[in-house]
Amino acid sequence: MNYGPLVFLAAFLALSGSWVGFVVAPNFQLSTLQETNTIGAGVTYPLGRPGLAQQGLQVYRANGCVSCHSQMVVQERTMCEVSLTDFGTNFVAVESALRGINSNYNAQVINELKKSLPKTIVFDTTKQKADATVKLINQAGAKAQVVVTPSGSDIARGWGRRRSVAEDYLYDDPVMLGGLRVGPDLANLGSRLPDVNWHLRHLYAPQTEIANSTMPPYRFLFETRKIGSVPVAEPLNLPSGLVPTGYEVVPKPEAVALAQYLVSLRADVQLYSTPFSTPPAASGSGSGISSNAPAVK
Amino acid sequence: MSNPIRSKAAPTSPQQEDLASLAHVPIWLFVLLFLLTFWGMYYFDQNSGWFNVQVYTPYRSVAELKLYQPPAGGGNERGKAVYENICALCHNVDGMGKPNQAPPLVGSEWVLGSPTRMARIPLAGLAGPITIKGVEWNLAMPAMGAALSDDDLSAVLTYMRQSWGNKASAITPEQVKAVRAELSGRSQPFTSDQLQQIP
Numbered sequence: 001m002n003y004g005p006l007v008f009l010a011a012f013l014a015l016s017g018s019w020v021g022f023v024v025a026p027n028f029q030l031s032t033l034q035e036t037n038t039i040g041a042g043v044t045y046p047l048g049r050p051g052l053a054q055q056g057l058q059v060y061r062a063n064g065c066v067s068c069h070s071q072m073v074v075q076e077r078t079m080c081e082v083s084l085t086d087f088g089t090n091f092v093a094v095e096s097a098l099r100g101i102n103s104n105y106n107a108q109v110i111n112e113l114k115k116s117l118p119k120t121i122v123f124d125t126t127k128q129k130a131d132a133t134v135k136l137i138n139q140a141g142a143k144a145q146v147v148v149t150p151s152g153s154d155i156a157r158g159w160g161r162r163r164s165v166a167e168d169y170l171y172d173d174p175v176m177l178g179g180l181r182v183g184p185d186l187a188n189l190g191s192r193l194p195d196v197n198w199h200l201r202h203l204y205a206p207q208t209e210i211a212n213s214t215m216p217p218y219r220f221l222f223e224t225r226k227i228g229s230v231p232v233a234e235p236l237n238l239p240s241g242l243v244p245t246g247y248e249v250v251p252k253p254e255a256v257a258l259a260q261y262l263v264s265l266r267a268d269v270q271l272y273s274t275p276f277s278t279p280p281a282a283s284g285s286g287s288g289i290s291s292n293a294p295a296v297k
Numbered sequence: 298m299s300n301p302i303r304s305k306a307a308p309t310s311p312q313q314e315d316l317a318s319l320a321h322v323p324i325w326l327f328v329l330l331f332l333l334t335f336w337g338m339y340y341f342d343q344n345s346g347w348f349n350v351q352v353y354t355p356y357r358s359v360a361e362l363k364l365y366q367p368p369a370g371g372g373n374e375r376g377k378a379v380y381e382n383i384c385a386l387c388h389n390v391d392g393m394g395k396p397n398q399a400p401p402l403v404g405s406e407w408v409l410g411s412p413t414r415m416a417r418i419p420l421a422g423l424a425g426p427i428t429i430k431g432v433e434w435n436l437a438m439p440a441m442g443a444a445l446s447d448d449d450l451s452a453v454l455t456y457m458r459q460s461w462g463n464k465a466s467a468i469t470p471e472q473v474k475a476v477r478a479e480l481s482g483r484s485q486p487f488t489s490d491q492l493q494q495i496p
Contacts, residue, residue, distance in 0.1 A: 029350050039367065042374065077355045078365060127364050148365055165353055273351040275365040 030166055039270040048171040049264045056261025059254045060176060063218065070178035071187045071265065075163030076152035078275075080130040082122035085280045086143035087114050093140035101133055118280040120147070148277045158192065159185040160267060162274040168267040183215055190266040199259040200251050201236055208239055221255035224248070376456025379449050383441055384457070392461040399436065400429045402457050407492070409465040414495040415454060416468060416476040419443070422486030437486065447473045 038045045049057070060066065088094060091110075098105040098113075101122060105113075113119050121144070122133050130146040137144040150162045164187050169175040193199065201208060204222050206215040222236070227248050235248035243249055251259070270276055346352030349359050356362045381390060387399035394401035402408045407429060408415060419442025426435045442450045447470040454473070458465035 025348070029348055033350065042378075075353075075355060148367070163353060166350070270367075272366065273353055273356075273362065275362070275367065277367050 033166055033170060035170065036167055036271055039272060039275070041269075043269075045269050045271065046167060046170050050260065052257050052260040053264035054171075054261075056257035056259070056264075057172060057176070059221075059258040060261055061174065063221075063258075065186075066176045066178045067180060068178075068182035068215075069184070069186045070181050071164070071169075071185065072177050073154045073160035073162070073164045073185060073187045073267070074152055075150045075155060075274075077150075079124045079149045079151050080127050081120050081124065081147045081149065081279075082130050082133045082137075082144050083118045083147050083280050084113070084121045084137065084142060084144045085118040087117060088141035088143065090141040094137070094142045097136050097140040097142070100136065120279075145280060146277070147279045148275050150274070150276050154185060157184070160188040162268070162270070162276050164267055165271060165273050167271060167273075183213075186262070186265055187267050188265065190263040191268050194263050196256075196259045196263055197234075197237065199262045200255060201238060203255055203258065204236055204249060204251075205238065205242055208242070218255070221252050221258065223250045223252055225250055373452055373456045373459065375449065376452035376454075377460075379445065379453040380456050380460075383445075384453065387438075392457065392463075397436075399438070400427075400432075400434045403461045403463060405429050408457050409463060411496060412454075412466065412468045412472055413476055414492055415458075416450070416473050417480065417487055417492060417495060419445070419450060419454070420473075420477055421480050421483050423488075423492070424486040425488040427489040427492075440486070447471075447477065 035044050035046065037043065048054070095105070095107065095110055098110060098121065113121070121137075122130060125133075127146070127148070134144045134146055152163075154160065155162070168187070169177075198209060200222075202210070202215075203218045205217055205219075206213040224243065224247050225232070227246055232248060232250050235250050238249060344357050346356065346358050352359060352362055356365070388394050388402055389399075392402040407418070407427075418438065420440060421443070422438050422440040424437040426433055428434075442453075445453070451468045451470045451473045455467040457463065459467065
């Protein structure tokens with residue numbers, strides 16, 4: 001019996017099936033993706049990267065940065081907390097409302113609580129329960145609000161406030177998602193480390209900025225020149241010992257573009273698809289906005 | 298040469314061998330397949346978000362995503378959007394108006410006063426001299442709000458009454474609808490005196 005047509009049909013179905021699944025369906029889903037508005041401020045997002053940063057993307061690509069760095073923050077779940085922001089005046093009503101939430105709230109605990117508002121009164125609950133709690137508190141004349149916090153190991157590492165979504169890559173061609181994390185995720189590098197000169201020094205000599213870094217230096221993106229031959233606007237401010245005396249290190253245009261690209265990596269605005277909220281600022285204790293940056297020396 | 302496997306089996310006639318190849322697929326396999334398919338469809342239904350482009354893990358549906366959206370926070374986003382698209386061209390984004398173009402809305406007695414009086418201005422327009430905060434203006438405003446829906450118009454009127462330090466009651470879509478019904482057929486803009494007679 002001639003199995004040729006059958007084999008052809010099976011192969012055709014298998015290949016066209018995967019083509020539909022991997023190419024056609026995502027195209028249907030994402031090809032019409034546009035800029036969107038951020039939640040809260042309502043500004044357009046994303047804006048295209050500035051010209052130099054766009055060139056930097058090609059430098060990033062050419063130097064294989066993507067083989068050690070991803071640009072994709074993963075979110076595992078979303079936590080809801082309830083934060084008490086204003087105690088109001090009706091102590092008895094608020095007290096009984098708080099007791100209803102947690103029987104450990106006695107008058108003494110509540111008095112302590114009252115002194116240090118805003119204070120989280122319900123940890124890690126569902127949105128429905130958090131909303132119900134807020135309603136209960138509001139009825140007692142106090143004010144509370146729900147704090148929505150994305151969580152997951154990437155977010156715990158400080159790599160971003162929320163997960164990455166398709167809009168974040170709208171203007172990137174090609175998208176530098178990356179698949180291996182020898183180094184940290186860079187989806188929000190620009191919000192953690194917004195200093196271009198830091199990136200230039202780090203590219204020239206990574207260990208001067210992060211002691212235990214395993215990143216190789218990219219010194220071919222820089223030029224070591226004898227001081228005085230050509231005037232230079234901005235030589236690198238490197239620690240002594242790295243450069244022989246009488247010489248200076250000057251970034252080539254590629255290095256400048258790459259550093260501009262790195263500081264342009266920010267994906268931390270709130271979109272409809274990635275809800276989160278900033279916890280209420282503590283009155284009189286600084287800005288209340290915590291940085292997601294890891295400790296930088 | 299005889300096949301050792303075949304020879305091990307009981308010597309059979311050709312008919313019996315044919316019968317063996319026609320053995321039925323066991324019924325439990327169908328049941329298992331059905332259950333697996335059912336579970337697969339259920340899982341898809343629960344977790345796919347129906348391929349909506351806004352739904353990402355860990356969210357599983359549009360409804361769940363909507364639940365997590367922050368409260369509007371008293372912010373009248375709709376009114377703000379309409380205002381900045383239409384009204385702000387003349388009255389300015391900050392509601393302070395522009396000289397020789399449009400009077401201010403901030404603190405204006407016409408904005409803070411009666412809702413039905415205020416709603417008449419965008420629905421039919423306003424012409425002729427009018428005194429606002431002690432200053433006389435003599436300009437013409439076309440019926441800029443006539444084409445807006447009741448929801449949009451009430452949102453933008455509320456936005457004017459409650460922004461930039463203005464503090465007045467909100468205007469509901471029903472109020473706008475009632476005024477619009479009263480004005481049906483009117484083509485003339487209001488004058489200051491006519492508006493004064495509106496309660």
